[in-house]
Amino acid sequence: MNAAEVAPQGVSGLFEMTVRGSGIADAGRLYLNSQPDYRDPRNLSVVLTPAMQAHLRERFGADPAEFLDGKRIAVRGTARRVRIVFVANGRPTEKYYYQTHLVLQRASDLSVAPPPL
Numbered sequence: 001m002n003a004a005e006v007a008p009q010g011v012s013g014l015f016e017m018t019v020r021g022s023g024i025a026d027a028g029r030l031y032l033n034s035q036p037d038y039r040d041p042r043n044l045s046v047v048l049t050p051a052m053q054a055h056l057r058e059r060f061g062a063d064p065a066e067f068l069d070g071k072r073i074a075v076r077g078t079a080r081r082v083r084i085v086f087v088a089n090g091r092p093t094e095k096y097y098y099q100t101h102l103v104l105q106r107a108s109d110l111s112v113a114p115p116p117l
Contacts, residue, residue: 010080015102016113017044018072022065028053030065031101032073039097046075046110047103055107072113077102 017034024030028050035043048056048064056064079102086095104110 010078012078014074014076015044015046015079016072016074017046019068019070022069024065032065032068038099041098043099044079045099045101046073047101049103052104052107056110059107068112074111074113075102075104076109077105 019032019034020036021033021038022031023033023038030048030053031038032046032048033043034045037043038045053064056067060067079100081098082101083096084099085092086097087093
């Protein structure tokens, strides 16, 4: 929510969340979402480029979307508000909404919390 208030510079820090959903979109980027509905204004989407997905696949020995699903993660970076424009028939419309994205810059900036005892 803080990132939305200070757009476009965003908020830098360490963000903790449970991965409650994921999806691949635009140019093969993987989005890890903090809310089941990625359009929820409270949602934080951690964005993984295809190259970052490959790094994490090597690190975890599994597909990042499957491995991280339901896990508590901590991610260091800058969360920014991003305008998402609705598209109809391949053309942008005048309708839009905002999401908060954090593009993961280094694989080492993501850590997975140990499971509870």
